[in-house]
Amino acid sequence: MTEPTPISIPGYTLLQALGRGNTSLVRLGVGADGREVALKIPLAETLAVHEAAERFGNEVRLTLQFRHPHLVPGYAGTPFGPLSFLAIRYYPEGALNEHLARQPGRMLPLQDSMRLLADIASALTYLHHLGAVHQDVKTQNVYVSEGRASLGDLGNTYFTSQGGKVSGSPFYMAPEIYHGEGSSGASDVYSLGIMMYELLCGQRPFTGNTYEELMVAHMTRFPQPLIHLNPQVARNVSRLAELALAKRPHDRPTADAIRRALLTAMGETPQDERFHELEDAPPVLEAGQRAGRHGMATPRVPLQPTPSVPAPAKASEAPAKGWNPFKRAKK
Numbered sequence: 001m002t003e004p005t006p007i008s009i010p011g012y013t014l015l016q017a018l019g020r021g022n023t024s025l026v027r028l029g030v031g032a033d034g035r036e037v038a039l040k041i042p043l044a045e046t047l048a049v050h051e052a053a054e055r056f057g058n059e060v061r062l063t064l065q066f067r068h069p070h071l072v073p074g075y076a077g078t079p080f081g082p083l084s085f086l087a088i089r090y091y092p093e094g095a096l097n098e099h100l101a102r103q104p105g106r107m108l109p110l111q112d113s114m115r116l117l118a119d120i121a122s123a124l125t126y127l128h129h130l131g132a133v134h135q136d137v138k139t140q141n142v143y144v145s146e147g148r149a150s151l152g153d154l155g156n157t158y159f160t161s162q163g164g165k166v167s168g169s170p171f172y173m174a175p176e177i178y179h180g181e182g183s184s185g186a187s188d189v190y191s192l193g194i195m196m197y198e199l200l201c202g203q204r205p206f207t208g209n210t211y212e213e214l215m216v217a218h219m220t221r222f223p224q225p226l227i228h229l230n231p232q233v234a235r236n237v238s239r240l241a242e243l244a245l246a247k248r249p250h251d252r253p254t255a256d257a258i259r260r261a262l263l264t265a266m267g268e269t270p271q272d273e274r275f276h277e278l279e280d281a282p283p284v285l286e287a288g289q290r291a292g293r294h295g296m297a298t299p300r301v302p303l304q305p306t307p308s309v310p311a312p313a314k315a316s317e318a319p320a321k322g323w324n325p326f327k328r329a330k331k
């Protein structure tokens with residue numbers, strides 16, 4: 001794997017690497033104001049492949065545009081070109097999968113799990129309200145801080161009105177995506193349903209050792225009721241988790257119904273969500289130009305949907321070996 005460019009970002013002191021994904025190297029950085037940030041820097045191979053570079057640009061633009069307490073906030077970024085990067089909030093506790101791996105039995109106390117799930121459901125309610133689909137809801141893309149969750153990684157997010165390529169991660173992908181059909185808010189809800197099982201009973205509802213086994217499980221099997229696996233889970237929450245995994249998208253509840261059920265089970269009275277208006281879209285920038293909340297003025301321009309690599313829809317298209325059920329094939 002090649003080293004990313006750039007090796008320096010004006011305005012930031014680059015510190016140690018926090019992690020590396022398929023697309024980018026993430027480094028801790030300190031801004032001119034002394035604030036620690038996570039700097040996503042695309043790998044050279046990401047920039048070399050048009051679709052991958054477009055996806056990174058999409059992530060930069062949408063992260064800077066959306067604003068919600070449970071979406072990872074973006075501070076500044078350059079969407080395209082050799083100097084592209086994205087500065088986002090730094091989460092010292094890391095991603096939810098890393099957080100769970102540190103827990104005994106990979107399980108958090110029930111109230112803590114419900115809080116995190118309610119936060120993610122809230123973020124999805126916001127995206128769906130705006131007509132956007134996240135397409136990659138999974139524990140690896142949720143960041144945790146002091147018991148609260150923020151959803152990140154908007155590289156595959158698109159507005160349904162503008163269209164976008166269908167993608168997902170095999171452990172979390174809804175049956176309609178395996179069938180090669182379109183994604184929607186309901187396919188995000190399906191992925192949230194998978195996370196409800198992971199967090200509330202410590203196991204995934206569908207497993208498989210190969211892509212084909214996993215595909216068959218998602219398309220044909222029905223999960224055990226959550227409440228049978230963990231009798232402490234409230235009946236309504238268990239029922240909504242099962243419904244979230246309905247084979248047909250229109251049989252699934254909304255993210256907001258799940259949020260409300262979780263809050264009610266926690267003894268709270270759910271309030272209606274109140275949303276910020278969309279940030280002005282960052283302008284289309286030349287290489288090296290920067291957009292952000294404390295950067296240049298941002299004229300209104302329409303967002304361009306950025307295509308992502310489609311998830312393999314048929315067994316014959318599935319990766320034969322070395323497949324990773326947490327990752328889509330990206331390049």
Ligand SMILES: Nc1ncnc2c1ncn2[C@@H]1O[C@H](COP(=O)(O)OP(=O)(O)OP(=O)(O)O)[C@@H](O)[C@H]1O
Binds near residue numbers: 090091
């Ligand atoms: N905001 C952050 N704060 C702390 N650590 C982070 C942050 N963002 C990313 N990381 C670390 O960097 C790793 C790689 O990040 P990420 O998975 O987002 O990379 P990516 O290449 O953009 O994603 P993908 O592999 O889905 O294309 C994460 O697993 C995590 O350990």
